[in-house]
Amino acid sequence: MRDFKIAEPRTEDELAALLAETTETTALIAGGTDLIDELKSGVATAALIVDLSGVAGLAGIAGEKDGLRIGAMTRVADLAEDAGVARDYPSLKEAALSLATPQLRNAGTVGGNLCQRPRCWYYRDPEVVCRKKGGFNCFAYQGRNKYHCLFGGSGCFIVFPSDLAPALISLGAKATIGTAKGDKVVPLEEFYALPAVDVSRETVLAKGQFLKSVRVPAPKSGQKAAYVKLKERGTWDFALVSAAVAGVVEDGAFAEISIVMGGVAPVPWRLKKAEDVLRGNPVTEALIRQAADAALADATPMRENGYKADLLFAALKQAVMAVGA
Numbered sequence: 043m044r045d046f047k048i049a050e051p052r053t054e055d056e057l058a059a060l061l062a063e064t065t066e067t068t069a070l071i072a073g074g075t076d077l078i079d080e081l082k083s084g085v086a087t088a089a090l091i092v093d094l095s096g097v098a099g100l101a102g103i104a105g106e107k108d109g110l111r112i113g114a115m116t117r118v119a120d121l122a123e124d125a126g127v128a129r130d131y132p133s134l135k136e137a138a139l140s141l142a143t144p145q146l147r148n149a150g151t152v153g154g155n156l157c158q159r160p161r162c163w164y165y166r167d168p169e170v171v172c173r174k175k176g177g178f179n180c181f182a183y184q185g186r187n188k189y190h191c192l193f194g195g196s197g198c199f200i201v202f203p204s205d206l207a208p209a210l211i212s213l214g215a216k217a218t219i220g221t222a223k224g225d226k227v228v229p230l231e232e233f234y235a236l237p238a239v240d241v242s243r244e245t246v247l248a249k250g251q252f253l254k255s256v257r258v259p260a261p262k263s264g265q266k267a268a269y270v271k272l273k274e275r276g277t278w279d280f281a282l283v284s285a286a287v288a289g290v291v292e293d294g295a296f297a298e299i300s301i302v303m304g305g306v307a308p309v310p311w312r313l314k315k316a317e318d319v320l321r322g323n324p325v326t327e328a329l330i331r332q333a334a335d336a337a338l339a340d341a342t343p344m345r346e347n348g349y350k351a352d353l354l355f356a357a358l359k360q361a362v363m364a365v366g367a
């Protein structure tokens with residue numbers, strides 16, 4: 043590993059001021075389960091590492107009158123074990139429990155999970171200078187693309203690997219971004235940006251900004267939600283495809299529905315066309331097939347990842363049936 047300095051801010055204001063003022067290449071470290079790998083392999087470099095673990099107020103889950111506030115430094119294990127999360131947001135608990143291993147959930151944080159970098163094997167190879175690292179080519183496009191995206195991949199074909207992000211977005215979560223000029227709140231869906239916007243990063247966080255917390259609105263009356271994760275292995279693994287579905291069912295049909303997929307696009311991928319098919323109609327397997335087909339009309343599979351279209355249908359079916367059947 044290369045030498046670096048460490049800063050240990052104690053308050054959110056100190057952190058925001060430090061990030062705004064520093065001229066050094068900087069990386070934020072939360073639990074370090076992703077960042078340390080990147081630093082060790084040389085995929086990421088930073089002259090200054092800013093440790094978030096001592097910043098007061100960044101960790102913790104708090105019930106508020108209109109929902110739940112989850113601090114960025116909340117450990118994934120604490121999210122998975124929280125009684126309020128289990129009661130009001132079971133799909134979020136499911137997503138947290140599906141993530142990695144108990145050791146990683148004990149060390150990894152919610153903010154780190156939502157801001158983690160992609161697992162693309164070309165990006166993670168320190169010898170490969172792909173578009174994400176300032177090069178001219180995405181090597182997955184004509185190379186090995188079994189784990190890459192079906193949607194949204196212009197010039198870079200990663201998938202966003204987080205389990206928490208699809209579940210949170212389907213529940214209508216918002217992100218609070220800390221900046222030296224004060225907080226900014228955006229829907230979590232808009233926290234992510236496609237490669238066409240900026241191929242070097244996956245979120246809208248600009249220099250000097252950090253994720254402070256996410257807020258999940260109080261569940262609506264009759265709301266149900268599910269998270270289904272399809273993996274290659276029976277043990278810990280990233281999602282090949284995952285489906286987060288939240289909705290309100292009235293008389294056997296969805297009055298409201300939100301569908302967000304993981305593992306299929308460079309950002310958590312909302313299936314608005316599938317939502318339109320499912321809303322207002324009695325839930326049957328044929329209707330879910332129709333909804334998946336409407337979504338898949340926008341897919342551009344590559345040589346090795348066409349199987350993800352079948353997985354999209356399978357994950358969607360399981361999640362929709364769990365919520366709506």
Ligand SMILES: Cc1cc2nc3c(=O)[nH]c(=O)nc-3n(C[C@H](O)[C@H](O)[C@H](O)COP(=O)(O)OP(=O)(O)OC[C@H]3O[C@@H](n4cnc5c(N)ncnc54)[C@H](O)[C@@H]3O)c2cc1C
Nearest residue numbers: 072073074075076077142150151153154155157204205253
């Ligand atoms: C073996 C293994 C298996 C894994 N399996 C899964 C899985 O199944 N599902 C899944 O979703 N993830 C998985 N992960 C990914 C990841 O390590 C965890 O999701 C973890 O939650 C990341 O949190 P962290 O606090 O350790 O992040 P860190 O490693 O500290 O940070 C990750 C990235 O986020 C940035 N960051 C951290 N906090 C903030 C913040 N508040 N504001 C702005 N940027 C921030 C860091 O700069 C860094 O770039 C796995 C990782 C490993 C090593």
